[in-house]
Amino acid sequence: MSTLLKEGLPQGTSILLVGPPGSGKTSLCLQLALEGIREGCEALYLTTESTPTNILAHAQGVGLFQKDDTTGTKIKFIDAYSWAIGMRKDEYAIDRINNPSDINKVSLVIMNQAQILSPRSLVIVDSVSGLTLASQKKERIRNFIHVLAHRILRQGNRVVFVLEEGAHDMATINSLRSLVQGTIFTRIIDRDGCPLRRELRILSFIGASPKTSWMEMVLGNEGLQLEGG
Amino acid sequence: MSDLIQVSFTPANTLEFPRGSQLLLIGPPGTVKAAFAIRYLSSRLKQKEIGIYATTVWTPKQVREAAIRFCGKVRAKTLRVVDGVSCVTSQASEEPIAFQSLFNLNLISLTLLQTMSDLENGHLCIDSLSTLMIYAEPTAVLKFFQVLSARAKDHKITGIYLLEEGVHDPEIVAALRFSADGVIEVREVEVKGALHHLIRLAYVRGHRVNNRSLLFSENGPYQEFNKE
Numbered sequence: 444m445s446t447l448l449k450e451g452l453p454q455g456t457s458i459l460l461v462g463p464p465g466s467g468k469t470s471l472c473l474q475l476a477l478e479g480i481r482e483g484c485e486a487l488y489l490t491t492e493s494t495p496t497n498i499l500a501h502a503q504g505v506g507l508f509q510k511d512d513t514t515g516t517k518i519k520f521i522d523a524y525s526w527a528i529g530m531r532k533d534e535y536a537i538d539r540i541n542n543p544s545d546i547n548k549v550s551l552v553i554m555n556q557a558q559i560l561s562p563r564s565l566v567i568v569d570s571v572s573g574l575t576l577a578s579q580k581k582e583r584i585r586n587f588i589h590v591l592a593h594r595i596l597r598q599g600n601r602v603v604f605v606l607e608e609g610a611h612d613m614a615t616i617n618s619l620r621s622l623v624q625g626t627i628f629t630r631i632i633d634r635d636g637c638p639l640r641r642e643l644r645i646l647s648f649i650g651a652s653p654k655t656s657w658m659e660m661v662l663g664n665e666g667l668q669l670e671g672g
Numbered sequence: 673m674s675d676l677i678q679v680s681f682t683p684a685n686t687l688e689f690p691r692g693s694q695l696l697l698i699g700p701p702g703t704v705k706a707a708f709a710i711r712y713l714s715s716r717l718k719q720k721e722i723g724i725y726a727t728t729v730w731t732p733k734q735v736r737e738a739a740i741r742f743c744g745k746v747r748a749k750t751l752r753v754v755d756g757v758s759c760v761t762s763q764a765s766e767e768p769i770a771f772q773s774l775f776n777l778n779l780i781s782l783t784l785l786q787t788m789s790d791l792e793n794g795h796l797c798i799d800s801l802s803t804l805m806i807y808a809e810p811t812a813v814l815k816f817f818q819v820l821s822a823r824a825k826d827h828k829i830t831g832i833y834l835l836e837e838g839v840h841d842p843e844i845v846a847a848l849r850f851s852a853d854g855v856i857e858v859r860e861v862e863v864k865g866a867l868h869h870l871i872r873l874a875y876v877r878g879h880r881v882n883n884r885s886l887l888f889s890e891n892g893p894y895q896e897f898n899k900e
């Protein structure tokens with residue numbers, strides 16, 4: 444199967460990526476970022492869950508890229524993690540966010556960095572839940588996504604907003620889905636005696652007709668790939 | 673003329689709703705509603721009628737591209753796209769018709785009324801009431817809907833108003849349903865692992881409607897749905 448980016452995400456779209464913890468959301472985002480960079484685009488990656496250094500180490504550890512491949516270092520990280528736990532600025536971070544719960548500030552930082560991306564770049568917010576767990580008002584989260592999505596679309600770029608499934612009620616997830624152009628769901632299947640299966644399903648892009656069935660995400664020699672459908 | 677509304681697919685791929693009826697298009701989040709609405713408008717454009725599409729999620733360019741796919745370049749020119757997107761990011765619109773702000777429903781109303789002032793028998797899609805409810809009080813959106821739909825009806829313009837299911841306060845949804853002439857429903861069904869979308873005209877006040885469900889696909893024609 445050809446690259447996820449080409450198969451799954453039409454140019455110039457806003458996407459919500461929703462799934463339970465450990466279902467492979469971050470891995471998927473990294474794979475998309477790496478593919479974009481390999482095709483000459485840029486990737487801006489806001490992380491709330493780990494330092495850029497650790498994310499890259501983990502990505503390499505699971506085989507998203509090989510040891511001598513420097514693609515990962517080209518991801519432009521915005522670090523919304525280190526400060527909160529009192530760490531120094533990460534060497535791969537081009538910017539950092541001191542107070543992830545100040546959503547206006549977060550929006551500004553992302554916009555400042557997104558503005559200088561080349562066209563067809565990918566912006567990833569991993570995760571919106573991490574930014575908003577500090578009891579943001581729902582209206583603020585919606586507005587954050589609506590505004591950011593359209594700013595990024597206007598520049599001809601794509602954006603992925605990651606959402607932890609368990610961290611929000613269904614009405615919130617639904618209302619956020621209505622503000623973006625497509626949704627990707629991930630899930631884990633845990634059957635007794637079988638290795639864990641991670642799957643994704645792509646829903647609703649106007650004009651594109653992606654397969655709506657669950658497809659398995661397989662970590663192989665060439666990173667994360669989709670199988671079945 | 674029969675009062676049985678054809679929701680089924682005619683050879684010209686045209687869905688017909690009673691002229692001037694004001695319909696809510698209700699369904700789960702996602703964009704099938706938008707795709708359906710644009711496709712519906714396109715089918716009317718093909719009949720040399722005029723359509724208005726107010727958009728807050730899809731960019732005007734994406735709406736036009738979708739319309740062109742459905743009805744061809746020439747006909748798509750008669751589509752008036754109202755840009756409700758650039759104001760979200762406080763940027764100037766590249767479109768001739770645009771909202772200034774999503775916070776000001778009076779202005780939005782005014783813009784739409786102007787856009788349809790010269791029309792008779794056209795088609796209007798508002799995508800979506802749900803987005804407006806993020807920016808304004810739901811009760812204000814209800815009032816907006818009542819005013820706009822009354823004027824649209826005056827002009828014999830068929831109105832389709834998109835509303836997300838499972839998002840809003842049930843009371844406001846009930847009030848909207850009560851104020852509208854009818855409801856088009858979208859439902860998701862899973863068949864053999866793939867997700868399909870079913871569309872049906874649930875009811876239109878004062879009309880007997882054919883309300884069987886049709887399978888929506890973006891590319892092919894609508895089809896009867898059978899579970900196999």
Ligand SMILES: Nc1ncnc2c1ncn2[C@@H]1O[C@H](COP(=O)(O)OP(=O)(O)OP(=O)(O)O)[C@@H](O)[C@H]1O
Pocket residue numbers: 462463464465466467468469470471492505607641660661662667
């Ligand atoms: N397709 C896959 N096959 C095998 N292992 C995977 C796959 N995708 C992810 N993993 C592993 O599962 C773990 C969790 O993945 P990941 O961090 O991408 O999930 P997540 O959804 O982002 O989790 P969280 O909710 O904690 O952010 C990681 O250790 C990752 O290496």
Ligand SMILES: [Mg+2]
Pocket residue numbers: 468469470492569
């Ligand atoms: Mg993660």
